[in-house]
Amino acid sequence: MTNSALHMSNVRKVYRMADTEVVALDHAELTVASDEIVALVGPSGSGKTTLCSIAGGILSTTEGSVTVGDEEITAYSDKQLTVFRQNQVGFVFQSVNLVPFLTARENLLVVDELGRREGKPARQRADRLLEELGLTDRSKNLPSQLSGGQKQRVAIGRALMNEPKLVLFDEPTSALDTELGSQVMELIRSEMKSRGTAAIVVTHDERITAYCDRTVHIIDGVLAA
């Protein structure tokens, strides 16, 4: 039993295209403690999304090893990675986060429906999350009927539905104004802390880092504390 939520060791990621190679991540060493919130700050194109994708089992590494909780996922197959994502991590993506033809509540429930299929406990968890996120009276609304801040809160709820060890937030506030951004960050912090869940929050806004336990900088694929 390790007590870190994420351990990345000497991770390198190279995107190969027709005639060029982009080194998106180089010799990345990162450990996130089991209840720690880490801010990942860096300019656009520095490799933040790449790092999150690797930590979340969406992307495989070119070199190095990745361990989430007790699971070493480096050599996982696509199928194993799908099951891993289903059970161990939560995502809030930069762009599309909600299924447009499902209501707020259904966007949470779909995680269970297409995953573990717990049924009633999952429904209770969804309702509790919606309440915590202040969305109870919006639970029957479709994403198109929600404001940006509300959508982001639904996405946070969805990311927590599978009770993950690690949640990856890729620029969760970039589409929100400062005021709303702070509210969402407060919510993220309280949700993480009340559950003792680890998180990486990607941002290029230094103000966001105040809500995190620690800040890691990234420039051109290289991490610096």
Add this chain to the structure above:
Amino acid sequence: MFLALKEMARAKTRFGLLIAAVGMLVFLILFQQSLQNGLLTSFVGAIRNQSAPVLVYTVDGQRVIQGSVIPAGLEQQVGANTDVGRIGRIGLGTFTAETGDGERFDTTVLGYQTPDLGAPTELIAGRFPSAPGEAIGSDADASQGFGLDAVVTIQPGGYELVIVGLARDVQLNAGPTLFANYDDYVDAVRSVNPDALDPLPNILAVAPAEGVADTELVDSINAISQDLDALTRTEAADQTPGVSQVRQSFQVIFLLYGLVIPCVTGLFFLIITFQKSGALTLLHAIGAPVRRLVTSLLIQAVIIIAAGFLIGLAVYAPVSQRRLGGIPLRFETNAVIFWAILLMILGTGSSLISAKRVLAIDPIEATTGGANQ
């Protein structure tokens, strides 16, 4: 189930229109199936559903009863063949017949010598003729004055036939058709044209001798003379000029429908899969196995085909009980089952093209939103 049904519930118009389109095509297919069978039955039902197992035409007749005339010499030669068990004459005349309420119809009268050599195999009402001037009618004509106990007058000449029995599917050439004893047929011909000689039989109805198969009898008779053209009952019906052309035309139509339905559903699923690829990518990225996403797609395809089929069937059922321009239609149970299975296979099969797209989803696109642009 969850995802498939929720999506359909949220896009009712879209899915509803597709179901309606499938329903309309299903109706057209089944309707044309009834039309084809009704058409063929009204053309050659009298041949298919008469009792003689083998019919002998002359080659000159080109498999049309009216065109064939059997001279006495050939009739004797056939009768002398040892493979022939029993033999009878069949004569055919087309007359103007007047019904009880004064309406006139071009009517076919088929004369047979014995009921098991050329009369309808089965009656649905009444009895076989037992006295001169009695005839069997077709139930398809019953409503036009050819019902049970109706008296039909052959004009000019005023020869009367009373209908004492009715049979199903025994029309010839899609018009009123009567079966009478051969002598009555001859009397009818004479009444119209008193100066004519006795007509020769048009074809011969034969049954094989003990231990001889129908096809053996056919070969045996055809070997007698180059002028004879013996056919089994089924062959005689199917090889009547026009029958295979009608079948082929309908087959082309069915083939086109068989292609249109999978094209419509396949294209539909391709479009909606493309439109929701962002959502599918997101779901796969958060751990939904692609298998589940594909299942949800197939469930939708099955629901659409099933619902469309039921709608088509609901429209078809009452229409299939009606007549179309004198052609009685019928509910074709076999066609319904055949098309239900075929369309289910084609419809779900066509959605597999979209399934391939779903299987190819790369979850990384969820991080860039690339799939949604």
